[in-house]
Amino acid sequence: MNPIVKDGLKIVWKVENVDSLDANGKYSPELVTDNFKWKLAVQTKEINKIKYLALYFYSGNEKIKLVGRSEPCIQSLR
16 A cells, blocks of 8 residues: 655555445545645544544645545554
8 A cells, every 4th residue: 555645644544535435335536635734533434334444634624534444554644
């Protein structure tokens, strides 16, 4: 899995849109925009007995969602 690097944040995570997950747990990609001064909130969602961990990043009024399964995929978050 390639790390996503944005504004000094190194995130080893798949970019997914949890709202687009279908019954099979598939997803459609969601792009991350160029912003900075991220605030982080974490939320879990269970779909078909599979827990997904949603990472919400806020910059101003814009909310960007980085979502992945609950395995420990983040190696470094600074």
